[in-house]
Amino acid sequence: MSDQALKTTPLTDAHRALGARMTGFGGYEMPVQYADGVLKEHLWTREHAGLFDVSHMGPSFLRLKYRTGDAKADHDAVSALLEPVICGDIKGLKRGHIRYTLLLNAHGGIVDDLMVARPAGDDAQGVLQIIVNAGTKEDDFARIAAAAGDDAEFVRADDRGLIAVQGPEAEAVVAAIIPEVADLSFMTVTDAPYDGGTVIVSRSGYTGEDGFEILVEAASARKLWNRLLEDERARPIGLGARDSLRLEAGLPLYGHDLDETISPVEADLGFALSKRRRLAEDFPGAARAIGELGGRLTRRRVGLRVLEGAPAREGAEIVGPDGAVVGRVTSGGFSPSLGAPIAMGYAPPELAEPGAKLGVIVRGKRQAAEVVQLPFVPHRYRRKA
Amino acid sequence: MRFTKDHEWVEESGGVAAIGVTAYAAEQLGDVVFVELPEVGKTVKAGDPLAVVESVKAASDVYAPISGEVVEVNGDLPGAPETVNSMPEKDGWFAKLKLSNPSELDGLMDRAAYETFLSTL
Secondary structure, eight states: OOGGGOBOOTTHHHHHHTTOEEEEETTEEEEEEOTTOHHHHHHHHHHSEEEEEOTTSEEEEEEESSOOSOHHHHHHHHHHHHGGGBSSOOTTOOTTBEEEEEEEOTTSOEEEEEEEEOOOSGGGTTEEEEEEOSTTHHHHHHHHHHHHTTSEEEEEOTTSEEEEEESTTHHHHHHTTOGGGGGOOTTBEEEEEETTEEEEEESOOSSSSSEEEEEEOHHHHHHHHHHHHTSTTEEEOOHHHHHHHHHHTTOOOBTTTBOTTOOTTTTTOGGGSOHHHHHHTOSTTHHHHHHHHTTOOSOEEEEEEEOSSSOOOTTOEEEOTTSOEEEEEEEEEEETTTTEEEEEEEEOGGGOSTTOEEEEEETTEEEEEEEEOSOSSOOOOOOOO | OEEOTTSEEEEEETTEEEEEEOHHHHHHHOSEEEEEOOOTTOEEOTTSEEEEEEESSOEEEEEOSSOEEEEEEOTTTTTOTTHHHHSTTTTTOOEEEEESOGGGGGGSBOHHHHHHHHHTO
16 A cells, blocks of 8 residues: 555644654554654553554444434344344443444454444433444445444544553543543443533553543544643553554454454454353354354464564464464564563464463474463453442 | 665674674664574575564564674673664674675775765665
8 A cells, every 4th residue: 555545643743743653554644653662652551651543443323313212222223233243232231331342244254343332321322332443444334334224324433533541540641631531430431521522432442451542523633632641641652562562461453363264252252242142143153153162163362472582473383282283373572561472373272271382483493382361461451349 | 884775784803794783773673672693603695684683563684794604693682682772883783704705895885875875765
């Protein structure tokens, strides 16, 4: 893709002003790192608060066209439009709650992973907030709009700014500007007034830390970004550290750890198969998933500690005790928090339990690796007390 | 010291040359977290991969700017890969080569030519 074809976000100029090194990602020109560099940015986020421009992602709304005014009936109706293409229980979502779920194809392969929220407000029942990945959003949007048909209006909101604030000091940094966020627990969402308009703030993220994601009108995005940056506890963090943070948190990245051939059970995302949907077997590829849950599984996503040598990166072969290739690394690199190489990849179930001794092939040489429990670095989400 | 367009440097003395990467390269690489060195006794041709440096994000080859035999490697580097960032053109050297074709040095840039080259990037 040529540079000319890259899209910008409402914050692209802000990144340039901060001296960011820019790169093409998901069709957007995005900051890969700022002056501090990936290592320092990563550690800053784990200790303080990191500010991420994630406006390249795909926020959107699905709005029931004819609402009855009965909150439950309207929510059930809009959920019924989305549920056939995903594996999550959206009907069962409480007001102001968010669910991580998966768009699936007819074979039960993962088309994308996404966040679906039920707004809290009385006037927004029958509306779902949906955020999908940048690289897949055109296809995802088409799929969701088709599923909704004529009964709901699908509205993309990816012209807005989406700012993630992540880290142990994220609450203090955000609450100083948007006090309402202090009342949120992990995976809940609220509207809040900002700059004469409304922002949508969720307590969520993809670093393993406590934090927030703020959807803000494009015209107010740079003001909010700068305002957050005025706090000395907050620093801008590029995509480089975003990737190493999510890898340490054991969170899969679509297009790398997940693709259309991989099922939720293989990806070790069984929790995303909501109980109601599993019992009803009414999601795409349900027969495959049920069979896999019953033991018909040939591979599973694992975490690997690489015990010697160089980091094993995406594409590196994983070998079993007898030296035979049993899988591949799908994400790998150096963990700044652990000071050691870590990776995720796929291995046969019999070699996927913590403690299993495997090897990874890096530049033709076998290096010892061991399956470990994910996440590599403990999550520090602020769950409801 | 002589330089390549791939941002390696060579410092020759008595037919043996130390090889490293320039300050510009070190800045571009970002924080180096792992270094893989060649084995002593290995022979390389100019342009062959000589070493590998890895940042958090990516692995990058370091190429041999000249042909020769590896006679020494910087044994301090694997335990302190950050030296590539802090002292790229001094303690951050990777290996020393016994030159098999010293005339190859004439094809490399001097400091002034390298600085001019950098200004075009």
